[in-house]
Amino acid sequence: MPFNLKKDFPWLLVLLLAVAVNFSGINIGFFTDDPALYAALAKNMVLRGNYWELFSYGKDWLDKPHFPFWMAALSFKIFGIATWSYKLPALLFFLLSGFYTYLFAKKNYDQKTAFMAVLILFSAQHILMSNTDVRAEPYLMALIIGSVYHFYRLEKRFTWIDLLLGSLLAGCAVMTKGIFALIPIGASVIGELIFKKRFSAIFRWKWLLAIVLTIVFILPEIYSLYLQFDSQPDKLTFQNTHISGIRWFLWDSQFGRFINNGPITRKSGSIFFYVHTLIWAFAPWFFMLAYAVFTAVKTAFKKQLNEYYTLCGGLSMWLIFSLSSFQLPFYTNIIFPFFSIIAAAVFRKALLNNRFGFFKIIQVLQVCILLLAVFVFNYFLQPTITTLFLTEAAGFGILLFYLSRRTSGFNFYFLLSCCAILFINFYLNTIFYPLLTSYKADVQAPVYVNQKLPGKPVYVTDSLKNAFQFYCEQPVQLLSKADLKNQVSIKKIVYVDEITLKNLQQKHNIEIIKVIDNYPNEIIYKNFIWYKTRRQALDKYYIIHY
Numbered sequence: 001m002p003f004n005l006k007k008d009f010p011w012l013l014v015l016l017l018a019v020a021v022n023f024s025g026i027n028i029g030f031f032t033d034d035p036a037l038y039a040a041l042a043k044n045m046v047l048r049g050n051y052w053e054l055f056s057y058g059k060d061w062l063d064k065p066h067f068p069f070w071m072a073a074l075s076f077k078i079f080g081i082a083t084w085s086y087k088l089p090a091l092l093f094f095l096l097s098g099f100y101t102y103l104f105a106k107k108n109y110d111q112k113t114a115f116m117a118v119l120i121l122f123s124a125q126h127i128l129m130s131n132t133d134v135r136a137e138p139y140l141m142a143l144i145i146g147s148v149y150h151f152y153r154l155e156k157r158f159t160w161i162d163l164l165l166g167s168l169l170a171g172c173a174v175m176t177k178g179i180f181a182l183i184p185i186g187a188s189v190i191g192e193l194i195f196k197k198r199f200s201a202i203f204r205w206k207w208l209l210a211i212v213l214t215i216v217f218i219l220p221e222i223y224s225l226y227l228q229f230d231s232q233p234d235k236l237t238f239q240n241t242h243i244s245g246i247r248w249f250l251w252d253s254q255f256g257r258f259i260n261n262g263p264i265t266r267k268s269g270s271i272f273f274y275v276h277t278l279i280w281a282f283a284p285w286f287f288m289l290a291y292a293v294f295t296a297v298k299t300a301f302k303k304q305l306n307e308y309y310t311l312c313g314g315l316s317m318w319l320i321f322s323l324s325s326f327q328l329p330f331y332t333n334i335i336f337p338f339f340s341i342i343a344a345a346v347f348r349k350a351l352l353n354n355r356f357g358f359f360k361i362i363q364v365l366q367v368c369i370l371l372l373a374v375f376v377f378n379y380f381l382q383p384t385i386t387t388l389f390l391t392e393a394a395g396f397g398i399l400l401f402y403l404s405r406r407t408s409g410f411n412f413y414f415l416l417s418c419c420a421i422l423f424i425n426f427y428l429n430t431i432f433y434p435l436l437t438s439y440k441a442d443v444q445a446p447v448y449v450n451q452k453l454p455g456k457p458v459y460v461t462d463s464l465k466n467a468f469q470f471y472c473e474q475p476v477q478l479l480s481k482a483d484l485k486n487q488v489s490i491k492k493i494v495y496v497d498e499i500t501l502k503n504l505q506q507k508h509n510i511e512i513i514k515v516i517d518n519y520p521n522e523i524i525y526k527n528f529i530w531y532k533t534r535r536q537a538l539d540k541y542y543i544i545h546y
Helices: 009-023 033-048 067-079 083-108 111-122 125-130 137-156 160-177 179-195 199-203 205-217 219-230 245-258 273-281 286-300 309-323 329-352 357-381 386-406 409-437 441-452 466-471 481-486 498-505
Strands: 458-460 476-478 493-497 511-518 539-545
Touching: 009 083, 009 111, 009 125, 009 386, 009 409, 033 067, 033 083, 033 466, 067 083, 067 137, 067 160, 083 111, 083 137, 083 309, 083 329, 111 329, 111 409, 125 273, 125 329, 125 409, 137 160, 137 179, 137 205, 137 309, 137 329, 160 179, 160 205, 160 219, 179 199, 179 245, 179 309, 179 329, 205 219, 219 245, 273 286, 273 309, 273 329, 286 309, 286 329, 286 357, 309 329, 357 409, 386 409, 441 466, 441 493, 441 511, 441 539, 493 498, 498 539
Parallel strands: 458 476, 458 493
Antiparallel strands: 493 539, 511 539
């Protein structure tokens, strides 16, 4: 059934609101360290005029590949260095992921399914959070689903444009997260051909050509790593010399993390981590997804699915994530386009058969719980701008009234779920996150430094102070705590925590220039939310002259 603008305008309206809410956090300061680090790396690229090598606090940096930093640096070059210009290219790639999700679903199902898939993707909880706290995942979402879409077209009919675009997007995905990014792409294509018993098609020359072109497209990353590390083996990296950046890119950063024995490790996680993570990360669509995946798997073995790309691509990567010892919630985002299409396809079929009673009950319960939670949360938070919350709540109420008059049945409950999660995240972006960043010393301290201490050398004693590094207008250098103890006085501005300050005061006369309140955690604890105990959740940071 084609999309009718007049009849289906409520769907278009909610889609536009979803885009607006996903962009509403574009100017919120960095309240976690990773995005601040990535922004600082891209900023250093621009300031140094060196786009091949990565530096943090003036020292060589080896961890993630270059593609997201190149995109952010390009944005900085065009628009200037700012929070919003760091997030802009990632958000544009996020929109591209929605475009490719729509194209793939429309080609394999119908236009209404495609529209549902995009709305599910744009209103999944962790997508909305990640588009405020931007890392590499918005890039990966677009690059992976885009590559699968072009390889799907290539499998149907050979064209040079699909071969080139599919390979280019796959290469950029590798230059964003490493070669593990090829797993969902390869699993999608191979799974489709195996399930449809087209075994000989796996070995056609066009796939070999696609592999060769993908390798060609990752050569900029190989060259960058060779230039910065392999050509200079005496550099000290990870407390060792003769560290190969190319080996790190191809092996240690991927397989080393997967088996948790590389230079960067984490405590081993649970095999069920990504099950309970999806419950909140894919909210309010998790139960819909669970039913859809169960139905799709059952149907797959009967050889009755329209396509196997999304099921094989999504589940293969989800399984890899679950088996890995290196587990972080935002990793799941890259397979959300696949999951969104699976969920939309199954429930579109249920809609046509008028079977959605269970969905209605589950979604209404989730919406009630979520709305109650945000009102209780706001009561405990007691933000200073209460009229803004009331205005947003009133706007949400008017929107629900409009939808109840223009839609019914499945359509109403589906759009109700979208609007509820959008309302909550708009509240977070306009009220809670700004309040949170006002208690982040790494964001507030540079404002004072830039205004009152311009042009003065600035040091930090902790490499996890990347928001401070990004927002300072002058270069920030890292000074180890051992160096601080060994020096009588460095006659410079130093940004320190309370423990470091007390240690220094035992041996030296310290001039405290500015004291700044700070919420030290990335997890939001109840004593910070409750305005009466908020002061107890804070520590202090100091700008000192030492």
